[in-house]
Amino acid sequence: MALGIIQPKTEKQPPGTEYLVDNEQTSSGHQFEHSHYKHAKSKDIILVPQPSSDPNDPLLWPRWKKEAAFAFIFFNCIVFAACPGPMVAPGTVGLAMKLHVPIKKIALLSGYQLLVAGALGPFVSVLGTKYGKRPQFLFASLFGTIGTGICIAGFDQSSLTKSYNVLLAGRLVQGLGTTAYESLSVAAIGDMFFLHERGTRTALLVLTLACLSSFVAIISGVMFENLGPRNQFVILLPIQCFGLLGAIFFQPESQFLRTAPATVISSSEEIPEKQGGNTVTENTPANVPPTAPRRTFIQDLRITSGTHTKTSVFKLAGEIFIHFLNPAIIWVMLVSAILVAFFVGMAYTLAQNFSPPPYLLTVAQNGYFFSGALIGGILGTLSGPICDFTARYLARRNRGIYEAEFRIPVCLIAVALFSVGWFTFSWVFAHPQRGHVYLASFCYGCVACGTAVASTSGGLYILDAFRAHSTEIFVLQMMLKNFLFYAFSEFVNEWTAEKGPAEVTRVFGIVTLCGFVSCIPMYVFGKMNRVWVHRMWRRYLGDDEL
Template sequence: MPLGIIDVTHHERLAGTEMLIGGDRPSVVQDLDLDTSQLKTVMHRGVETILIPQPSEDDPNDPLLWPRWKKETAFFVLFVNTIIFATLPGPVMAPATFALAGILNVPLTKIAVLSGYQLLIVAALGPFVSVLAQKYGKRPQFLFACATGTLGTIICMVGSNQTKYDTLLAGRIVQGLGVTAWESLSLAALGDIFYLHERGLRTAILVATLACMASLVAIIGAVMTERVGWRYMFTASLPFDIAGLLATMFLLPETQYLRSSTIARRAASLAGVSKDQEKSVEMDEGQHQNAEAANPRDAPPRKTYLQSLAPYSGTVYTSKNILHLLSEIFIHLSNPAVIWILLVSGVLISLYVVTAYITSQIWSVPPYNLGVAANGYFYTGGLVGGLCAIMAGPMCDWSARQLAKRNGGLFEAEFRIPVNILGVVFAALGWFLFMWDVEHPRPDGYYLGAFCHGAICFAISVPSTSAGLYILDSFPKQSTEVFVLQMMLKNFLFYGFSTFINTWAGQKGAGTVFRTFGIVSLCLLATCIPMYIFGKLNRKLMHDVHRRFWIFKALA
């Protein structure tokens, strides 16, 4: 048992079990008969570190071999556009919920549904975005998302200027078409561009962007609503949408790439696959034929800048048909590891974000009697908590490396999990103290509530970062589907809560809501213990499902 993890046989290719630390081969590594002599390495923080995944031999178009400036530029576009198209549309109206109900002369629930229907579209579109990204690449999906997100903002501008609820709702739904790709594919794109040892901080930044930067949007939206009017929120958003569209067109090339069979053999060695199985590894998931077409013996020419601007790279990245790819998304639900990821990431984020539906309902009435701007300032706590949570990425990297050193240099994906103890501590502090605060109302309770909101934001960001890294480490070929499942569950929950949470809080009190969310959060985080112990078995289950599940053979 490597540091408490139940082990499995090593004659199967098992992603997430990697030789991470180079140098001498200690006994635990010798027992696995890993051939690391031909693997590419780099010195990282004074330690020889094996590159995972292994880059191609001589193809300058491999995203792993892009110049550093090009990688960081692509990451910057992913980061900024995740804010513009995935984070900004949903919460921009949250602080004004109470005020907009009066302006548009509709119930609070209908204002919440303006975001709810948008998120329903995001969830429903998820499987199709995933399939198209796997088949034809991520760049076409990002471009479509930018175009529809910008169009949706324009429709919202028209609806807000006419004060028409139905037009505003239509614009919010079209905006939803622009959310899906940036919410579900951004993290997967990190795995295309960066090595395992480079992902921690960047994953944490994107997780904080998706989970907590909504707080900054809410603050700005609230101040604008009170000072210049709610209609100008969409007018102010439009230039950012256009800038994001242009940045995607000119600065974010296709990140997906097919590597040759030589690289497949190296990856097999890295994962501990026997020589007799290398051929099956190369043919895994029907990509061998496509990869060999690149002819690794001849160095391909570097694409020109103009060639990289093509909306579609011209490559079909998998030979699987559409029905096959759609089925794979939901077959993953048979794996307990995927269920765990959905619980500690998708559900926990949902519980945090849906509180935006009721915070205006809490602070706009006695004894607080706060205006729209003050409702927005409340989200400062969440913003600070999210920024602090960025440290979760480096912490995951550091703890994983320390455990890998104790394990003879062999990295297990489950080494990403122990950092979640921080999530347990801050989730309990945030939810239950928030419950006490709203059940004992007093004017200065607003500040304690903001602190609790920040603690909760930190609490959900840590396990989300941990789970995101676990996906990239354990399921590199299936990461897009798993992230899409996570996004679908999260947004379906957003929509579901939008239909009743205001009524629930009004009838039972916000304290009951927070108590329930706190208990559920701690129960879900408790699943990290069995996941750490049995996680490697679950990773093997994912492998077995893909090789043996009858529907894959029927659809191939």
């Protein structure tokens, strides 16, 4: 066993087992092998995956190009994925009164939007794998912007019924702009950045997709009360136009067919024969002259760079759901997708819980309630550097060899945060007093922070262990999450009204802690599972890369 991880009896190591740290302990007797690896500027960190010699390899892009692409992915995750959903959450009661519809129909404005986003997932996965991520990001940016324009028009109709229907149509079109940014953004990090660079960036994307909705709720609550619901969308529209332009000019295609430089492998040390999912052969020099000229800025503006796989779209569509046979996918659903769904599902009921006595919060104050979640989400970004530190520390203790399971121990922090958050939340609702609203906001912040930590840990594990199929896996995660969002919009308000919010939060807490029990077998047997999954793909689908 390597630090508690059971080692499978195989000479060939699966993706996710890599040389990461090159120090005196690891290099003793292996200077020749390690000298053939390309290193980071810190010298003791080996680059994973090993970049190719092609100057168009996204791993070799200039720093400004990488950071600009990430900056606009991050920005567009906010304006197209994080903003639309929670814009109406603080004003749920007020908008229902304005449009003369039940509260449930306002919740469905977000529910149907997320249902569209989830249903679009398989198409985005197939098209993204076949034709690259850039066309999907451009499509999402365009239709997200159009959807906001339709929402604005919804408030200009001659009757309240027409206003609701047009507003609903706009929300559905906004859903078309959500899917790609929710499901492909983290996978794009794996395209452009090395293993030791992914932690903070993944945490930032998790912040936008899981927790930054709290900031949107704070702003939208104040705007709803002072400017009206229509102007929320009016202000969002030019921001989305800017994001659309950023996607056109600064989000080039990051998907790349990479042939990694080779290194000499020592079978006695069980060093991986793969680097980032690419086959490594012996005695191939690392510094091969470039085989293609560097693409110009204008050439990067093309909508698509051609096909990235010969596999048919029908086979790609079928392969998406085969990933459910992988126990690691079930695990990441438990500790990421379902927990985010609980966090957002609770948001549907907050205005319902805190607008009546004894709290008597206004629309703006309901928005301010999300301050706790915003602070918790921001603190949750620390999980990125913590994950990277843990990976390097455990790799050093493991003779320089990194295992993808080294991402999992960080979940212990999430367990503590969820325990405090959900169960104290339940106590607050069981003892309603106006002054307890501040403690409730703190509890929601703990839940937000725990959600960020768990999602970052799970996302990094998938990137490291199954990077070649990370697009399909993140699409599955996004689909489950959005279907749960829709499901909660159908019943959570009635459940809260009938049983009380104390029971709802208690159930969320119990299910959450039960889900985290799966981290133990996932850590211990994770490497054996990676070997099994790798063999399954090779045997049944003829896929030699994970």
